[in-house]
Amino acid sequence: MKVPLLDLHPQYLALKSELDAAVLRVAASQHFILGPEVEVFEKEIAEYIGVKYALGVSSGTDALLLALMAIGVGPGDEVIVPTFSFFATAGAVSRLNAKPVFVDIDPKSFNISIPLFQHSIHSHTKAVIPVHLFGQSADMDPVMTIARERGIKVIEDAAQAIGVQYKDGRQVGTIGDIGCFSFFPSKNLGGYGDGGLVTTNDPDLYEMMKYQRVHGMHPKYYHKMIGGNFRLDALQAAVLRVKLPHLNSWSEGRKNNAELYNSLFLKAGLSAGPGRTAFDRQNRVLLPDSIYSNTPSLSSTSNSNTPQSGSPSNSNPPKSGSTPNSNTPSLGTSKDSNIPSSHSTIPSASTTQNSTIPSSDLRSHIYNQYVIRVEKRDALRDFLAKQEIATEIYYPVPFHRQECFAYLKPSQTAFPVADSVAEHSLALPIFPELKEHQIAFVVESIAQFFRQ
Structure with a gap:
């Protein structure tokens, strides 16, 4: 019997008409990079995650790089990372000529060891990147307590963990200063190419990342800072919008x-x-x-x-009370009349929380x-x-x-x-x-x- 590690074909067949229509819609719109499709997706995913601001980016790796740039990581800085993770967790630090400081992992969860993280903080420590590895949340309470006491930033690597709910009801990617997600095809929410997301509740960090995502440009061709090309394309956003309700x-x-x-x-x-x-x-x-x-x-x-x-994932409406991105249309209204309004069936992650799990x-x-x-x-x-x-x-x-x-x-x-x-x-x-x-x-x- 042949058992593949991953088979995306059944998923495509189940959603074929919607996915095909979404791709054709983008092709007809001629908006291929950022644009209205991405803006609506950012609104929908922010509501799903329960965060004020979400920005679509080119990959999970670039999400980490953009987050590190936004908090000012550079030469002479140290960033603490678990030594066991996908390469981008540490590679993004080195790309900014900062020093990744490796710490061992917890033997049960494979996530960052809290005592070793605390022991590794020094005068040059700028940030820590706890990884929610394989889809299980890191122990964020002590991470946040230690980080706040020592004055360092927290960037959550949630590339493998979209929709993971922490014990206090918040989703991963909303607990630290910035959350980083990946939409690589093998992820629980995967696109048809590379894609990623940064999230934050901090308006200043949001503004910084919004400009750094497009070479630090604001307005067009006027550059306030050095940034990069970290833009999500509209085709990926359209595909992800179809998949998000499921x-x-x-x-x-x-x-x-x-x-x-x-x-x-x-x-x-x-x-x-x-x-x-x-x-x-x-x-x-x-x-x-x-x-x-x-x-x-x-x-x-x-x-x-x-x-x-x-099958429909949940018929409940999105969680209310989240703050929309300032540059995105509200639910039910789009800057482009050809782009469907947000799916009314997008649930929050908490709607499927197993009721038998102790609170x-x-x-x-x-x-x-x-x-x-x-x-x-x-x-x-x-x-x-x-x-x-x-x-x-x-x-x-x-x-x-x-x-x-x-x-x-x-x-x-x-x-x-x-x-x-x-x-x-x-x-x-x-x-x-x-x-x-x-x-x-x-x-x-x-x-x-x-x-x-």
Whole structure:
């Protein structure tokens, strides 16, 4: 049985008429870069996230770069980053001739270690970039407390975590000074090319990023500052507008698939449940940390109700009370009469929050990736490939071992958790259209590997 790591074709077929119409609408409008389509999308996504300001940008990487530029990061500055993440988290810092300071990660969540973050703050520290890795929020309360006490900025790398709700009800990307998102096609909300977003509740940072996004230009051809070309194109905005109303249902589908994986790994005797950090006879497969470990037994979980791509995600209207972008049209009105008004079915992320999650632990997980850990990772990956099961390694080389950062002379022994995760982690298929029998086949194949 062939099981792909990601299959976007069912999603396209479910939304084909809307997606095709959106692309043709942009082609007919002749507005290809920024413009009315992007402005309406910025309004809609700001309401979904629950943030005052949102700016569409060219990629998640450029979102990080723009955010760092907006807070004034440059030569002589230090920015604290987890050593285990997608390369852009640290690469954006280096591109501004600042110094990325690597810290190890938490062994359960793979997110930044709070004690090590605090220990790494020095006089040259300008900011910290907590990453909500694989779709699970970092522990933002202590991050914000420490950052405010020490006078440093917080840039949230939420590239893999759109729609993740923190325990106080706010979404990630709204807690720090600036949030950064990616719309790469593999994300829970993905475009048909590169795209990204920056969010903030700070009007001054919003104004700064709005101008820096277009080479620091305001008005046209008059440049107030040095910026860059970080503009979102209208085709991506149109595609993302079609997909946004379905985001919650797709993320719920991923959660249901993750719960089914967890349940089947328990039944197979390969794991005692999420949150374990050491291999033993009961835990030959270490499952992703999850708030769902606090819910009733996973053995009764099924994904038979996994929403399909074409199903409406929620009929509730957008969350009220959010402040619109100053340069965007209001809901229901567009600067271009050919651009449809905002979708009335766009839910806020909170509308699908699992009611069984204890209110004291509402750090949700949207499973952009479902990452297990096994001792013989490479051998297992080869075995699964022979069964036509696709997997991926996120990420095989932490920052402190990357050749491009050798000039920093990072310690090769100070990051044991990241080194271990890099050695043992393996991402399994988790996309929402995945079938129950495919998940069962993946787990049975892994069990077969251990029976050899």
